[in-house]
Amino acid sequence: MIDVKNLTKSFGDHLVLHNISEHIHPGEKVVVIGPSGSGKSTFLRCLNLLETPTSGSITFEGQEITDPKADINAIRRQMGMVFQHFNLFPNMTIRKNITLAPVRTKLMSQAEADETAITLLKRVGLEEKADAYPAQLSGGQKQRIAIVRALAMKPKLMLFDEPTSALDPEMVGEVLAVMKELAHEGMTMVVVTHEMGFAREVGTRVLFMDEGKILEQNEPHAFFANPKEQRTIDFLSKVL
């Protein structure tokens, strides 16, 4: 589904991603873990070109998105993204937050989008918040809305950039529950997270990143049971 070849990204002199090659298959739930500054968020943000790679290529469903001529907006419509800080639009109601993109990109009419919004809001148990503004919601509610907003575009793939890191501990569960449900429905997901429980339970593959490289990867049970690299062992001993 996504093919990453020799991806390198540097900010000035600072090398963040070092020659990464990776393939993500449809239906996979890839969980990316690693210490802060290891480049995992940058890796994720390169996948929908929020960061422009310094070199290397990324192909999404046969289309090279790193090609300067590629229609990046059309490609982004097929990839949902959820951010650490939610990034809901504070100047709009929840309904408008969800329907703006499908309507403006002519994916749906306003009526269809409204219907989709309500259906999705019901799924996350927030249909009564449709006419509220983001400032009236708790962090967990905001993040669930952010997931719904991304889903309204009917994406083929969802990218999660530390979706629970900015939440109060008691709200982490409600967001993870929505993500788990999404995973069970077969959505392809790439999740950058510090939630090891989620990685173990939902992930089909765990990537461990350090210093801009994918140091080790495995199926989650094997990964957590017997990590091979010393760096991975050190990291896991600190977070588990």
Added chain:
Amino acid sequence: MEKFWADFTKKFTMAFVTGDRWKLYLRGMGTTLELTACALVIGVILGVLVAVIRSAHDQQRLGKRNFALGVLNVLCKIYTTVIRGTPMLVQLLIWGFIIFKTSRNRFFVGMLGLGINSGAYVAEIVRGGLMSVDAGQSEAGRSLGLDYVDTMRFIIVPQAFKNILPALGNEFIVLFKDTSLVSAIGAAEVLYYAEAVGSKTYEYMFPYIGTAVMYLVFCIILTWLQGMLERRLRQSDRR
């Protein structure tokens, strides 16, 4: 004391009452307000245009630079640098006595000079406003597949507008007072009439003080309106 009051009354009458001179000040104030409004429109249009060009240029992705945008960006930078780096009075004198030295429509020349000057300041205010919106907002819009224009129109600009209203209000008040400078190139606004009355009666104190009082009254009203608007916008934040 009695002599002082007699003198005061005489000079006051000379400055404002004789020959219905108060009508001149009012007519001048009318022109001042018209000048402010016209210059403000020019300033806002120019300012928004420049701000959008400047920030569109700065936000381009690496390796996808647009040449035309680069040229426009340089022109905009020259414009703001020259206008903000030279005194308004000098600019007006250049407009009035060099570029448009044969034009007899002094109102138009003054309006143009003020508007072009104001545009440079508005541009920086608007650009600051656009930059004040969290980068995550634009990332969220773009990651949903919205293009640059839609992201600006529905997400960034409405939020930026709220942030820049106080600064824009101040710019408006400054512009209002700066219209008095166009009397130097012969546009018939309030100070121009005050000077005309002074030179006819050889008595400048009342015309000048009268002008100052008129400006002050309007500025107090404008400041009060601005405060009301800001309070209303703040209320919607707390929703």
